[in-house]
Amino acid sequence: MRHKNLGKMQCPIARSLERVGEWWSILIIRDALHGLTRFDQFQESLGIAPNMLTRRLAALVKAGMLERRRYSDRPPRYEYVLTERGRDFRSVIIAMTAWGNRHFAPEGASVLLLNARTGKPADPVFVDRNSKRPLADTEFLVAPGPAASDRTAAKLAASDWGASRRLPAARGIRKSTA
Amino acid sequence: MRHKNLGKMQCPIARSLERVGEWWSILIIRDALHGLTRFDQFQESLGIAPNMLTRRLAALVKAGMLERRRYSDRPPRYEYVLTERGRDFRSVIIAMTAWGNRHFAPEGASVLLLNARTGKPADPVFVDRNSKRPLADTEFLVAPGPAASDRTAAKLAASDWGASRRLPAARGIRKSTA
DNA sequence: CCAGTAACTTGCATAATGCAAGTTACTGGT
DNA sequence: ACCAGTAACTTGCATTATGCAAGTTACTGG
Numbered sequence: 409m410r411h412k413n414l415g416k417m418q419c420p421i422a423r424s425l426e427r428v429g430e431w432w433s434i435l436i437i438r439d440a441l442h443g444l445t446r447f448d449q450f451q452e453s454l455g456i457a458p459n460m461l462t463r464r465l466a467a468l469v470k471a472g473m474l475e476r477r478r479y480s481d482r483p484p485r486y487e488y489v490l491t492e493r494g495r496d497f498r499s500v501i502i503a504m505t506a507w508g509n510r511h512f513a514p515e516g517a518s519v520l521l522l523n524a525r526t527g528k529p530a531d532p533v534f535v536d537r538n539s540k541r542p543l544a545d546t547e548f549l550v551a552p553g554p555a556a557s558d559r560t561a562a563k564l565a566a567s568d569w570g571a572s573r574r575l576p577a578a579r580g581i582r583k584s585t586a
Numbered sequence: 587m588r589h590k591n592l593g594k595m596q597c598p599i600a601r602s603l604e605r606v607g608e609w610w611s612i613l614i615i616r617d618a619l620h621g622l623t624r625f626d627q628f629q630e631s632l633g634i635a636p637n638m639l640t641r642r643l644a645a646l647v648k649a650g651m652l653e654r655r656r657y658s659d660r661p662p663r664y665e666y667v668l669t670e671r672g673r674d675f676r677s678v679i680i681a682m683t684a685w686g687n688r689h690f691a692p693e694g695a696s697v698l699l700l701n702a703r704t705g706k707p708a709d710p711v712f713v714d715r716n717s718k719r720p721l722a723d724t725e726f727l728v729a730p731g732p733a734a735s736d737r738t739a740a741k742l743a744a745s746d747w748g749a750s751r752r753l754p755a756a757r758g759i760r761k762s763t764a
Numbered sequence: 765c766c767a768g769t770a771a772c773t774t775g776c777a778t779a780a781t782g783c784a785a786g787t788t789a790c791t792g793g794t
Numbered sequence: 795a796c797c798a799g800t801a802a803c804t805t806g807c808a809t810t811a812t813g814c815a816a817g818t819t820a821c822t823g824g
Contacts, residue, residue: 418696420686421616421679427690429609431812438599442728442741447771453741457813458772472689483820485771493689501599502712502721503681508598509731511650511671512605517731518596518738523717524727531715534680536708539701543680543710549702550620553687553695560696563620563631609781625802635782640803661790663802 418560427471428497432456432464434504437473437490437497445487473497506532596738605649606675610634610642612682615651615668615675623665651675684710 417423428434432454439453451461465488468474473494479487502521509517521530534543552561595601606612610632617631629639643666646652651672657665680699687695699708712721730739 419613419616420683420691420695420697422613423690424682424686425609425612429612431603431607434603434607435597435600438597451771457815459774459814460812462772463811480821483770483822485821496688497685498722499710499712500678500681500685503678504602505598505728507675507678508602510674512601513598513731513733516733517598518734519598519742520729520731521721522727522729523714523719526717528716529731530717530721530726532712532721533715534677534710535713536701537711538706538709539704541701543677543699543708549700550683551698551700553691553698553707555691555694556696564697626800629802635784636803637805638782641781658790661788661801663790 418555418557424500427468427473430464430467432460433468433473434501436461436464436468437494438501440474440488440490440494441498441501445489447486447488450488468494502532503534596733596735602678605646605651608642608645610638611646611651612679614639614642614646615672616679618652618666618668618672619676619679623667625664625666628666646672680710681712 428437435454436450439450444450444453447458447461447465450456450465451458454461456464465474465476469476469488472491474488475491476486476488479485505519505521509519517529521532522528523530535541536543550564552564556564606615613632614628617628622628622631625636625639625643628634628643629636632639634642643652643654647654647666650669652666653669654664654666657663683697683699687697695707699710700706701708713719714721714726728742730742734742
């Protein structure tokens, strides 16, 4: 079934899901970040059906997440290595790992992120690169960006994320269509 | 089709995907974080078929992401509000937003995260809460946690994320099964 | 030269999804 | 009291994706 629009949506989340929203995609990227590159490594790790894996890998290559690279000529063999875009996805993986550990690991975490120097578990929090302030603070809010359509702007105008005051940078709202 | 195991996996990512891995789930949570609570608000915002929305909302309630709460007795009407767990998912949404903006917004961002004081766009990066160091540094690595099985530990032992040295905290590897 | 294996691809039954239409239970106007 | 309008779902059916088993191609090792 046509998986609905998504690609045409303006939302960065929707566009992200276009690329990695399929069931296995995120787990494949997780494994790729863990250093796996070969078809059979992924298959072994995930217990995924080979045809599914073929499709998902092809989709990830098409989405620019992985690069398919020949590592043997006779027989032709390929490996799948993360692109810059794929490696950049690491922050999403970190966020999901932290969230998963907080909420779905009653028996204790089975995957930790460690600080290699201290050997202590790292506790990942988002900060603004410039102000260094944690994004959990109420002083952050979403706003329509320069490329926002009227509809997107109208939706975000009603947003609840942070304060919903009007801000200098939060322009683009012209009329309410939603 | 039974969407494979996932729940039985130890990986926090897999467990997270169990709850929010369905196509629409993340977009619904995004909208909930934007302040939407009613069935028809979600439907309007997403353009989702009502039966799909019914299922996804029910699944999210069951997963403990949303709470279904009656706001009218005659006629019985319900609204869906985020639980603590659902609100905590915000960091994942932030990560995806940032990643999506970086890679799939050639015409410029349409959704921004703003610092409400300066009015400037925020650039979210992960840091370790304790050391305050960005997690992009090579000094961070994944390791099996206290609850890791042999198989999980073996997989992570070969990991490539950071250095793959053995660390005091990274115990649990007894034999290699993978 | 033949068995064994890595790395896929193909086919088919089955299960999930999207859409349109139907249902239930009000509210508001006359 | 009656009828249109609307919110919030649910049902049914055609379409599409998934998982599994089996097949294919191309080596390698003895």
